[in-house]
Amino acid sequence: MSHLFQLDTVKYVCCCGSLKPICNVYFCRHCLRLRCHYCVSHEVDSHYCGNCSENMPSAEAKQKRNRCGTCYDCPSCKQTLSIRATTIQVPLEDEPEKLVAKKLYYLACGFCRWTSRDAGLPDSQNTSGPWAEPENPLAQQIIEISDYFRMLAIREKNSKDKKFVQKSKYLAAGRHGVAHLLPRRYPVSVPEEMSKPLPTPLYLAPTEGMEDLPELSDDVYEDELIIPKVTSLTQRLRQLETQPRETSKLLPTHKQLLVKRSLRCRVCERNISKPEYSPVSIKFKIQLNAYFHVPQIRLMTPLNEPLVPGRKARIVLRLANPTQFPTAIRFLPFSFVPLQKDGSTDKRALDAGKFDPTRESSTDHSLPSHTLTPTTSITFITPSMTGGGTLGSGESTQIMKEIHVLPRRSERFSQNCDVIPPADEIVLPPRDETSDFDDFAETPDFNDDPKLVPWRKANKAAVYLDVIRQLTDGSEPPVLGITIEYDYVNTIVALESKGVQEPQKVRLQAHLLIALDRIPS
Amino acid sequence: MPLYEGIGLINEKHPVVLEIGQAFTKAGFAGESAPRCFIPSTVPCKDNPTQVRKLIDYQDESDLYQMLVDFLNTIYFKHLLVTPKDRKVAIVESLFCTSQWRHTLAKVLYLHYEILTVLWIPSHLAAVCSTGSDTALVVDVGYSEALVLPVVNGVTLLSHVQSQDLGSKTFDENLKILLLENCTNKSKEELEPLLTPEVIEDIRLRACFVTKIRRAQLLSDPSFAPNLDPQLKPFKYEIDGDNFVEFEGILREQAAEVWFKNKDPEGSSLPYMILDCLASCPIDTRKKLASSILIAGGTPMLPGFKARLVRELKKIESELGETKPDFKDEKFTEKFRNGTYEFRIFSCPIKENCVNWLGGALYGASEAVNLRGVTKEFFMKNEIVPDWCNPGCNSVTGIVGVSNAASSPFGSGVGLPKGL
Ligand SMILES: [Zn+2]
Ligand SMILES: [Zn+2]
Ligand SMILES: [Zn+2]
Ligand SMILES: [Zn+2]
Numbered sequence: 026m027s028h029l030f031q032l033d034t035v036k037y038v039c040c041c042g043s044l045k046p047i048c049n050v051y052f053c054r055h056c057l058r059l060r061c062h063y064c065v066s067h068e069v070d071s072h073y074c075g076n077c078s079e080n081m082p083s084a085e086a087k088q089k090r091n092r093c094g095t096c097y098d099c100p101s102c103k104q105t106l107s108i109r110a111t112t113i114q115v116p117l118e119d120e121p122e123k124l125v126a127k128k129l130y131y132l133a134c135g136f137c138r139w140t141s142r143d144a145g146l147p148d149s150q151n152t153s154g155p156w157a158e159p160e161n162p163l164a165q166q167i168i169e170i171s172d173y174f175r176m177l178a179i180r181e182k183n184s185k186d187k188k189f190v191q192k193s194k195y196l197a198a199g200r201h202g203v204a205h206l207l208p209r210r211y212p213v214s215v216p217e218e219m220s221k222p223l224p225t226p227l228y229l230a231p232t233e234g235m236e237d238l239p240e241l242s243d244d245v246y247e248d249e250l251i252i253p254k255v256t257s258l259t260q261r262l263r264q265l266e267t268q269p270r271e272t273s274k275l276l277p278t279h280k281q282l283l284v285k286r287s288l289r290c291r292v293c294e295r296n297i298s299k300p301e302y303s304p305v306s307i308k309f310k311i312q313l314n315a316y317f318h319v320p321q322i323r324l325m326t327p328l329n330e331p332l333v334p335g336r337k338a339r340i341v342l343r344l345a346n347p348t349q350f351p352t353a354i355r356f357l358p359f360s361f362v363p364l365q366k367d368g369s370t371d372k373r374a375l376d377a378g379k380f381d382p383t384r385e386s387s388t389d390h391s392l393p394s395h396t397l398t399p400t401t402s403i404t405f406i407t408p409s410m411t412g413g414g415t416l417g418s419g420e421s422t423q424i425m426k427e428i429h430v431l432p433r434r435s436e437r438f439s440q441n442c443d444v445i446p447p448a449d450e451i452v453l454p455p456r457d458e459t460s461d462f463d464d465f466a467e468t469p470d471f472n473d474d475p476k477l478v479p480w481r482k483a484n485k486a487a488v489y490l491d492v493i494r495q496l497t498d499g500s501e502p503p504v505l506g507i508t509i510e511y512d513y514v515n516t517i518v519a520l521e522s523k524g525v526q527e528p529q530k531v532r533l534q535a536h537l538l539i540a541l542d543r544i545p546s
Numbered sequence: 547m548p549l550y551e552g553i554g555l556i557n558e559k560h561p562v563v564l565e566i567g568q569a570f571t572k573a574g575f576a577g578e579s580a581p582r583c584f585i586p587s588t589v590p591c592k593d594n595p596t597q598v599r600k601l602i603d604y605q606d607e608s609d610l611y612q613m614l615v616d617f618l619n620t621i622y623f624k625h626l627l628v629t630p631k632d633r634k635v636a637i638v639e640s641l642f643c644t645s646q647w648r649h650t651l652a653k654v655l656y657l658h659y660e661i662l663t664v665l666w667i668p669s670h671l672a673a674v675c676s677t678g679s680d681t682a683l684v685v686d687v688g689y690s691e692a693l694v695l696p697v698v699n700g701v702t703l704l705s706h707v708q709s710q711d712l713g714s715k716t717f718d719e720n721l722k723i724l725l726l727e728n729c730t731n732k733s734k735e736e737l738e739p740l741l742t743p744e745v746i747e748d749i750r751l752r753a754c755f756v757t758k759i760r761r762a763q764l765l766s767d768p769s770f771a772p773n774l775d776p777q778l779k780p781f782k783y784e785i786d787g788d789n790f791v792e793f794e795g796i797l798r799e800q801a802a803e804v805w806f807k808n809k810d811p812e813g814s815s816l817p818y819m820i821l822d823c824l825a826s827c828p829i830d831t832r833k834k835l836a837s838s839i840l841i842a843g844g845t846p847m848l849p850g851f852k853a854r855l856v857r858e859l860k861k862i863e864s865e866l867g868e869t870k871p872d873f874k875d876e877k878f879t880e881k882f883r884n885g886t887y888e889f890r891i892f893s894c895p896i897k898e899n900c901v902n903w904l905g906g907a908l909y910g911a912s913e914a915v916n917l918r919g920v921t922k923e924f925f926m927k928n929e930i931v932p933d934w935c936n937p938g939c940n941s942v943t944g945i946v947g948v949s950n951a952a953s954s955p956f957g958s959g960v961g962l963p964k965g966l
Contacts, residue, residue: 066660067619068629090582091627163895167579170678170895171908178912230677232837232890235860238853240758243776245849250781250798255752262584268897270849284627432658434612 034324037315038361038536039064040427042434047322050315054517055293056423057533059315062288064431065297070287073304076105076280080304092279095153099134100144100263100275106132108152109140132156132277144276159276161266169228176224287311291430292423319535320354320453320511321345325487328541332442332492334499339491340541346453346484350514350530353450356490358443359506361536364428438538440506441498445491447477456484492541503541510534561910562626565638565669565903566617566651568602568689569714570844572903573621576636576910580896581903583625589616602689607650614654622659630659634919636910637664638672638902640688641695641702642709652931656922663919665909666931670695671702672905673842677892683835685820686902687843688713692805692816694823698831708823710814712805714845718746720804721797725749728794730780740785750801753781756850757799759857765800766809802848806858817858824887837890844899852891859889 036044041064051060072086073079074093081089097106109131114124129148132141142148146157161167254272261268269275288298299311325341332338346352452471473481480487492505515529560575566587574581588598601617604610622630635655639648648666655661670684670693680700686693692712696703722741726734757765764770778795785791805816820839824832836859841852863886896904909915920931 063615066631067623069623069627072627086627161579161896164579166895167904167908170676171577171911173678174675174908174914175912178914178917182913182917226678228678228895230679230892230894232839233852233856233893234837234888234890235853235856237893238856238891240853240857241755241850245755246776246778249779250753250795252752252781252783257748258751261751265580265584265897265900268847268899281625282627284623286623432615 034540035322036438036538037319038538040364041431042363042436044436044438044538047316047319048314050319051288051297051313052315052318053290053293053295053297054313054318054515055295056290056427057513057515057531058292058423058427059319059535060288060290060297063434064291065288066291068287068289070285070300071302071304072282072284074280075283078304080302081282086282089279091282093282094279096280097132097156097277098263098280099137099139100277101139101260101272102134102137103259103263104134104136105280106134106139106141106277109133110152111148139275141277143273145273146276156277158278159264159267164266166228166230170226173224173227291432292426317347318513319347319533320352320509321347322509322537322539324539324541328503331499332494332503332541334441334494334496337445337491337493338541339489340505341479341487342490342539343485343487344451344453345456347456348514349455350512350528351452351454352512353452355450355510356444356446356488357508357510357534358446359440359536359538360508360534361506364424364431364433438504439501440504440538441495441501442492442503442505442541443495444505444507445493447488447490449474449477451478451486451488453486454484505539505541506536507539508534508536559628559633561634561636561665561915562622562628562630563636563638563903563906563910564621565906566601567640568600570899571617571621572900573626574903574907575626576907576915578907579904581900581907583621584899585621585625587617589613589620607646610647610650611654614651615658618654618659631661633661634663634665634910634915635661636667636906636915638667638669638906641668641670641704641707642693648931652925656925660922662922663915664931665915665919667906667909668702669902669905670697670842671700672903672909673840673901674700674905675908676894676896676901676904677840679838679892681831681834682838682840682892683820683823684840684842685816685846687816687841687845690715692819692843694819696823696827696831696835698827698835703827703831706823706826708819710819712814712816712819713843714747714750717801717804717845718743718750721750721754721801722746724797724800725793728797730792730794732789732791737791740789740791745785749783750845750848753783753793753798754801754848755798756802756805756848756854758850759854759861761799762803762806762854765796765803802851806854808858808862815858817855817862820855820859821862833887836887838892839889840892840894840901841898842901847898856889856891859887863887863889 032046032048035046037047037050037059038044039050039059039061041061043061043063045061049061051065052058053060069083072081072083072091074081074096076096077093079093079095081093098104099106111129111131112126113129115127117123117125127150129150130152131146131148134140141156144157149156256269256272256275260272260275261270263278264276267274267276285300285304286298287296287300289295290297296311297313298309300306301308301310321344323343323345325343328338328340344354451473471478471481473486476489478486478488490507492503494503510532511534513531513533515531560577563572563574563576563581565572565581569587570584571587572581572584574583586598587601589601591597591599599613601610601613604613618630622628637651637655639651652664655664670686673684673686674680674682674697681698682696684693684695684697686695690711690713691709694708696706725741725746726737729737732740761774764774774796778798780792780795781798783791783793808815808818824836827835839855841855846852894901894904925931
């Protein structure tokens, strides 16, 4: 995958400002916009054990503290432990003279050779144990402190509730000018509650004086230190309750579960990716990869010599249409505008000047001067309309919403080459699974200008593009910024309105950054 | 209706409790007795995923924002395994974290992870609350500094705080010098590149201890050191498969002396910090505080630490009574002359390195989250997290209540002492 889709060469600019290769971008079919890992909301979908591939319902996972009931980790090296069987001869209950074989089990690590016998655990008659696990000996005391705290907090809550009744009375009378501006949760203290004595704690940690804290014993000074017998930090931190110092006190722990995640678009709150429930399945119920919806662009021939500022060069791009519908692609100058609010209108969104996450490449993001058009235009084309339409009001509310809910990430990049956009559009036929395997498939004739389209096959085509380097510092690697406009057929609308509406054809834009000096492998 | 109750119990979503320290981060759920994970506060490097970057090494706010987003993602989906926006969060934070750090963390939580309510708890108050008491002299030995902070009846006496760079960083720097000097089978040049911070930390943890006060006196003078009886045996340490290093045993007890440089006029010492702090506290609180010392932080978990600390304190105090001439401050001597103190250290229901976190978990399990938590709405509107040091929160009468409330583990009104 990495070389096929040119991970480093062609980057798509997500709505949030992240730069990602096409296989890491999603396309929300409802918003008709690019989304990525950074700007979607992640949710835990299901819990499973990575070792035994067992699913665990969330409620059970919570109860078992996210640990598998059957698998154990080695406390020494964290590999999965295996169960070993051994036979011993035991006298029969009825006839003590007779010996019979009996199976016993213990845990062993195949990697570091730790066994449950090292921890002093007796062999078990069952394969499932039970094996002793680290436990805080003072857990009960912690519960008592916790109960005490809850009690105090409830006291405080009650005192505040009383207070609020009074306050609202005053408010109604309009006596307190500022009081209603204060958040409800920050009232001033109540005198009568203040004078009440605190209840006595249920548990108080004891203190230790000199007599309770003896000095180190002579063994510490006389015995040789054998480092492998003392636990390392990671070993201790895996058993936080006890944090033993001697390796002999390490106990096996249940294996931690893993999760499958689902992704949700923050704007329309619909799923963008939802895995299948089965832990062994690598398929998805929903997977809206941009790879299936947005034209794929690859660099076929990079620059063969360095591009001097102000000079022109010719590159070849390869286009592919992944959708079931034909599309027409038009090349435009790079016109990505990061999400930004107008400043005064809303305090909620962050000021882009103050807040500009992540530095990625060397220079600041420099937008070419001719980009006054809005970031991505979605133009709805009804069957009656031909050509481009005007920006609908639906789109502006969509962008307003994005400004509020999308986390912004203006990754810095340098874009120092511009495209000289060809006048013609390139029409690509829909993807046809069979044509990929048919070398003699008929290539449709689109009356292409051979100076623009030198090659074509099924849903793919190559294009010549002239690029010009901006008159800036020429020492940086050349990066072409380009915006493509393409047809997208929105089948979701038809599905949701139960076929009343025709599939809607819209004109969408995608913004790309192409590193021109990288050799496509 | 037992069934209904059962469902309620399962559906109850305990808040997430997070303590992002300079060196380590602890994360878990409120109401539990130990964190679910205790991991280094690092994120993988963007350019080289085999390398890690520490969160505290951030370059600017946007860099920190990005690192925190990545870091919390790991915590939620690799360790806690819960959906971030479903749960409230309790943050246990150092009293002295920068406002840039605080504000950035708030933005990450409220804006990126869409957390609805976050309770911000100062770590020393959390520590006190894990003892069940409301008065303690908190001795927090962190990564870059050691703090001594008195909390009396739930109120932090902030002006009496003592802070010195006696954290694990200083300890490890000192230990490195000792390791280089006391290696028997490798030259300094060979050893130096092998001693990564992780190796030094591991040696600190596995080999070092805090020695007896009598031996420490001998150790401090190099000419006496060979007379120590018994001498510690040399020990071997395996750095990797090719490098077995052998060290003199003496460094095992020497390293921790960095905390007890009482005689050194330039140096700082933990016992002196504690006594300085006590001396500055109101006279009627001193006795109580001296017998309620609370150790927090992972570095002081070395064997022998508590035993040595109480003895050092007692020794200095008794010497003060005899008015020895070599003490820096006359007033200091004056304050301790009348009356003897009993120094006592809390024995917490959890290991010292989780004390702060446990306090957060106790707060998080109570109504305090709802009463004191700062909501997303509030943050969006005001763009601040109410804070004891933020002047914006202390200007309006009503919000003064916040800073009071934040400084009291038992809440405004209920826990406040009569005098304040
Ligand atoms: Zn994105
Ligand atoms: Zn399992
Ligand atoms: Zn192992
Ligand atoms: Zn959407």
